[in-house]
Amino acid sequence: MTQFGRNTVPFADLDPDEVTRPDLNPYLLLHRQLGPPVLTAEEAKAYLGRWDAAFARPAPLHVEIGSGNGFFLSGMAAKHPERNWLGIEIRFKRVVLCAKKIKALGVGDNARIARYDAWWLEHILEPGVVAGLYVNHPDPWAKDSEAKKRLMSPFFAAWAASAMQVGAMIRLKSDHLPNIDALQAAIEGLPFALRGRVEDIEHNGTPWPAEDDVITNYQSKFIKRGLPVHALWVERI
Numbered sequence: 739m740t741q742f743g744r745n746t747v748p749f750a751d752l753d754p755d756e757v758t759r760p761d762l763n764p765y766l767l768l769h770r771q772l773g774p775p776v777l778t779a780e781e782a783k784a785y786l787g788r789w790d791a792a793f794a795r796p797a798p799l800h801v802e803i804g805s806g807n808g809f810f811l812s813g814m815a816a817k818h819p820e821r822n823w824l825g826i827e828i829r830f831k832r833v834v835l836c837a838k839k840i841k842a843l844g845v846g847d848n849a850r851i852a853r854y855d856a857w858w859l860e861h862i863l864e865p866g867v868v869a870g871l872y873v874n875h876p877d878p879w880a881k882d883s884e885a886k887k888r889l890m891s892p893f894f895a896a897w898a899a900s901a902m903q904v905g906a907m908i909r910l911k912s913d914h915l916p917n918i919d920a921l922q923a924a925i926e927g928l929p930f931a932l933r934g935r936v937e938d939i940e941h942n943g944t945p946w947p948a949e950d951d952v953i954t955n956y957q958s959k960f961i962k963r964g965l966p967v968h969a970l971w972v973e974r975i
Contacts, residue, residue: 763831793847878916898974
């Protein structure tokens with residue numbers, strides 16, 4: 739099934755009775771056993787329309803898509819305890835690693851990591867709920883044959899326009915410049931305004947305040963190799 743350029747189908751977690759099969763990823767079972775801050779796919783869907791309940795408090799919901807090992811999510815949750823932080827990650831191992839970062843920094847009250855597919859976020863995030871959106875180093879899918887797999891697309895921009903509150907910001911960091919170009923092109927005609935674009939943030943700085951950022955694991959690797967990381971800052975208007 740494809741819709742608006744999607745290359746995936748909605749998924750459900752395996753039956754709980756099946757997750758101990760020896761041929762399955764061991765992190766599948768582990769991510770179920772951890773509990774908060776981890777949210778399984780079923781748990782994430784159950785919070786549609788009531789995300790304050792996931793944190794046991796009302797607060798602006800800031801969402802990172804593709805949280806990886808959790809450096810950014812846990813770091814930003816520590817910088818902004820007044821916000822609720824939700825990470826989205828599809829790989830079981832990364833969900834577990836992210837949860838460990840959250841626990842290590844002591845931000846389990848205001849950070850959650852959900853195992854979910856970024857192409858189907860309307861199943862868990864209702865319109866107008868997102869107060870801030872962050873995407874760090876999305877997969878480049880550089881080959882033309884992989885174009886439908888690129889998250890930075892008109893479909894993503896249209897979803898973000900619905901999910902985000904007026905005044906909410908998208909922050910995109912990418913080592914792959916076409917990702918920056920793609921999002922900038924995709925917001926045309928939608929209720930967004932470009933607030934800043936920087937190529938090579940190591941030398942030119944971020945378009946948003948430098949103190950309000952966290953260097954991700956991927957970003958640090960590119961810095962060490964002397965390769966540029968780019969950024970785009972967009973406001974929902």
